Amino acid sequence: MTPTEIRAAASDSPPSRSVLRRFVESRNGLGLLFMLPAAAFLLCFLTYPLGLGVWLGFTDTTIGRPGIFIGLENYAWLLDDPVFWLAVFNTVLYTAIASVLKFGLGLWLALILNERLPFKTFFRAIVLLPWVVPTVLSALAFWWIYDSQFSIISHVLMGWGWIDAPINFLGDPGAARASVIAANVWRGIPFVAISLLAGLQTIPQSLNEAAVLDGATPWQRFTKITLPLLTPIIAVVMTFSVLFTFTDFQLIYVLTRGGPVNATHLMATLSFQRAIPGGQLGEGAAIAVAMIPFLLAAILFSFFGLQRRKWQQGGQD
Amino acid sequence: MASVEFIDVRKSFGAHPVLKGIDITIADGEFVILVGPSGCGKSTLLRTLAGLENISAGEIRINGRPVNTLPPKERDIAMVFQNYALYPHLTVAENMGFSLMLKKTPKAEIATQVRPAAEILGLTHLLDRYPRQLSGGQRQRVAMGRAIVRDPQVFLFDEPLSNLDAKLRVAMRSEIKELHQRLGTTIIYVTHDQIEAMTMADRIVVMQDGRVEQIGTPLDLYDRPVNQFVAGFIGSPAMNFIEGRLAPDGSRFVAADGTALPLPAGTDVASRTAAGRALVYGLRPESVRLDPAGGVPAQVVVTEPTGAETQVSARLASTGVICVFRERIAARPGEIIHVSVDTSATHLFDAETGQRL
Ligand SMILES: Nc1ncnc2c1ncn2[C@@H]1O[C@H](COP(=O)(O)OP(=O)(O)OP(=O)(O)O)[C@@H](O)[C@H]1O
Ligand SMILES: [Mg+2]
Numbered sequence: 001m002t003p004t005e006i007r008a009a010a011s012d013s014p015p016s017r018s019v020l021r022r023f024v025e026s027r028n029g030l031g032l033l034f035m036l037p038a039a040a041f042l043l044c045f046l047t048y049p050l051g052l053g054v055w056l057g058f059t060d061t062t063i064g065r066p067g068i069f070i071g072l073e074n075y076a077w078l079l080d081d082p083v084f085w086l087a088v089f090n091t092v093l094y095t096a097i098a099s100v101l102k103f104g105l106g107l108w109l110a111l112i113l114n115e116r117l118p119f120k121t122f123f124r125a126i127v128l129l130p131w132v133v134p135t136v137l138s139a140l141a142f143w144w145i146y147d148s149q150f151s152i153i154s155h156v157l158m159g160w161g162w163i164d165a166p167i168n169f170l171g172d173p174g175a176a177r178a179s180v181i182a183a184n185v186w187r188g189i190p191f192v193a194i195s196l197l198a199g200l201q202t203i204p205q206s207l208n209e210a211a212v213l214d215g216a217t218p219w220q221r222f223t224k225i226t227l228p229l230l231t232p233i234i235a236v237v238m239t240f241s242v243l244f245t246f247t248d249f250q251l252i253y254v255l256t257r258g259g260p261v262n263a264t265h266l267m268a269t270l271s272f273q274r275a276i277p278g279g280q281l282g283e284g285a286a287i288a289v290a291m292i293p294f295l296l297a298a299i300l301f302s303f304f305g306l307q308r309r310k311w312q313q314g315g316q317d
Numbered sequence: 318m319a320s321v322e323f324i325d326v327r328k329s330f331g332a333h334p335v336l337k338g339i340d341i342t343i344a345d346g347e348f349v350i351l352v353g354p355s356g357c358g359k360s361t362l363l364r365t366l367a368g369l370e371n372i373s374a375g376e377i378r379i380n381g382r383p384v385n386t387l388p389p390k391e392r393d394i395a396m397v398f399q400n401y402a403l404y405p406h407l408t409v410a411e412n413m414g415f416s417l418m419l420k421k422t423p424k425a426e427i428a429t430q431v432r433p434a435a436e437i438l439g440l441t442h443l444l445d446r447y448p449r450q451l452s453g454g455q456r457q458r459v460a461m462g463r464a465i466v467r468d469p470q471v472f473l474f475d476e477p478l479s480n481l482d483a484k485l486r487v488a489m490r491s492e493i494k495e496l497h498q499r500l501g502t503t504i505i506y507v508t509h510d511q512i513e514a515m516t517m518a519d520r521i522v523v524m525q526d527g528r529v530e531q532i533g534t535p536l537d538l539y540d541r542p543v544n545q546f547v548a549g550f551i552g553s554p555a556m557n558f559i560e561g562r563l564a565p566d567g568s569r570f571v572a573a574d575g576t577a578l579p580l581p582a583g584t585d586v587a588s589r590t591a592a593g594r595a596l597v598y599g600l601r602p603e604s605v606r607l608d609p610a611g612g613v614p615a616q617v618v619v620t621e622p623t624g625a626e627t628q629v630s631a632r633l634a635s636t637g638v639i640c641v642f643r644e645r646i647a648a649r650p651g652e653i654i655h656v657s658v659d660t661s662a663t664h665l666f667d668a669e670t671g672q673r674l
Contacts, residue, residue, distance in 0.1 A: 206402035209369050212389045213396050214416040214467070224419070228406045311406045311447040 056285035074286035106192025131190035139254035173263035199233030239302030326375035353524035395464035572634035608657035
């Protein structure tokens with residue numbers, strides 16, 4: 001055989017094959033084919049509602065009347081709306097404080113649960129409890145706990161003689177903010193704690209033992225071994241936690257409906273209030289769209305946080 | 318540098334005893350090797366000394382000072398783990414200097430201490446890599462480097478060379494030996510490798526099932542094993558065992574199939590009177606010589622020339638045995654050869670207790 005013949009025989013896709021066949025047999029072609037259903041699904045159930053929401057934000061639609069395109073008028077209006085800016089401030093504050101608390105307390109709980117302690121599985125199950133209770137149900141429970149007259153907390157504190165009158169948990173702006181944040185933290189801790197616990201369990205015991213022999217104090221073991229090895233998981237967990245908190249709606253809506261005097265209005269609750277009870281669909285959509293830049297920022301942050309660290313890459317030189 | 322004593326050390330995991338009364342005294346600067354079958358408690362013993370496991374009973378002393386309640390940090394012991402336990406998020410250099418970093422040693426100082434250790438171990442060009450980017454053998458050397466940088470009272474090595482290729486293993490063996498001579502630090506070393514044990518150790522501790530079977534110099538164990546277990550464990554290829562009894566007149570050993578074998582030199586009179594008891598004849602593969610004139614017949618099963626010597630699997634006294642001959646022999650399978658036995662290197666064991674007579 002001449003070299004050309006050999007090459008032709010060795011080639012696995014002779015020209016006689018159909019284009020379709022070649023497409024299906026090539027690695028990328030098949031991959032594309034398998035991705036089609038997922039892409040169609042995403043298009044129908046994610047992109048369409050998202051696109052519709054964005055479009056509504058550019059119209060003056062109200063309930064019962066299809067709107068017309070009004071450009072950036074909704075946004076211009078929002079820029080001058082102090083309630084909108086208060087909601088933005090509240091959302092950022094709520095997310096920041098709640099996320100920091102959830103991280104701190106969740107990590108602490110995970111570390112405790114990772115130690116050898118009696119009834120370990122029992123405690124792990126208990127920790128999951130706030131997570132499995134439906135949000136609305138736990139919000140109702142908190143509503144009762146924060147009741148201005150019958151609050152159990154006020155009752156106990158008064159019994160100890162620490163305070164004279166019941167605390168007006170949800171009536172005072174400052175107290176209301178603290179109260180909803182506390183409820184959100186209570187609800188969010190299980191996710192953080194259990195995820196970080198799973199991460200802790202992937203750290204081999206022998207690393208800690210080696211560090212002990214190298215003379216590390218418990219604090220040094222935590223900062224030099226545990227924490228660095230846990231960062232990839234912390235990045236994932238906290239990204240999700242921030243996203244959940246930023247878009248929180250149920251808890252606020254049941255506890256305060258944004259009050260008192262909008263002190264606990266988040267962007268999600270304000271958007272809903274303007275759109276559904278208020279009927280201003282266009283404006284509500286614009287508020288919701290205004291959340292997107294914040295969420296994108298969080299996702300970008302996690303994208304860089306989640307990149308494989310140099311030490312996680314192996315194999316090649 | 319330190320002496321180490323284990324005094325009746327016991328350790329149980331739950332109801333499961335793993336160490337059943339270990340007594341070992343190790344002198345300052347000694348190189349002691351622990352051998353024994355897998356699961357006999359070697360790693361556990363090292364871990365109790367390092368302080369990673371609490372002992373259930375007994376006492377451990379370092380330099381005469383009881384350390385039972387001393388935290389690991391204060392025992393000043395460096396350990397090379399069976400699975401290396403390198404910190405994956407730190408480079409080779411950072412791994413090796415980790416203990417110094419914990420003590421807040423200045424960076425330049427750490428570098429000057431890490432470099433010589435890296436040179437000894439041939440790791441200089443790998444100092445900036447992460448453990449994931451290393452081969453198994455390289456990781457093992459980093460783990461050793463981390464221990465060397467520590468300059469501890471006692472080194473504990475848990476099978477540190479098991480992942481190296483044969484050539485590197487020989488090189489590392491002499492490196493460790495040299496290191497020991499240079500530093501003079503007490504070393505306790507676990508291995509499954511006969512040659513490592515025989516060539517490196519000042520003394521070998523043979524363990525089985527949580528107990529010490531025998532402690533002695535390598536040649537001591539080879540020449541005078543206290544029981545059948547030690548005899549079978551030390552030496553490669555392993556000692557051959559042939560079952561049988563003493564002849565009624567106590568002059569020869571008679572195997573189960575009637576083949577007569579000469580008694581080991583120095584078999585004492587008391588044991589000669591043990592005629593009739595079930596015994597086991599221990600025959601080192603190296604202690605047989607080709608003797609066409611007479612001796613014991615053996616039927617060749619397989620001949621394996623290794624170059625320097627010839628290893629022959631044969632049936633002797635109806636028992637499968639392995640013989641090693643200095644000369645090259647070209648015996649075909651099935652052929653009968655005649656061998657004579659060097660009685661100074663054979664042993665008799667009590668079949669019931671396993672003790673050497
Ligand atoms: N944490 C533990 N819990 C329960 N049993 C254990 C534990 N660690 C070890 N063991 C048991 O103790 C025995 C001795 O284990 P050890 O690791 O000391 O063996 P070893 O002699 O080092 O074996 P190898 O040569 O395979 O490394 C084994 O039977 C093992 O199953
Ligand atoms: Mg072991």
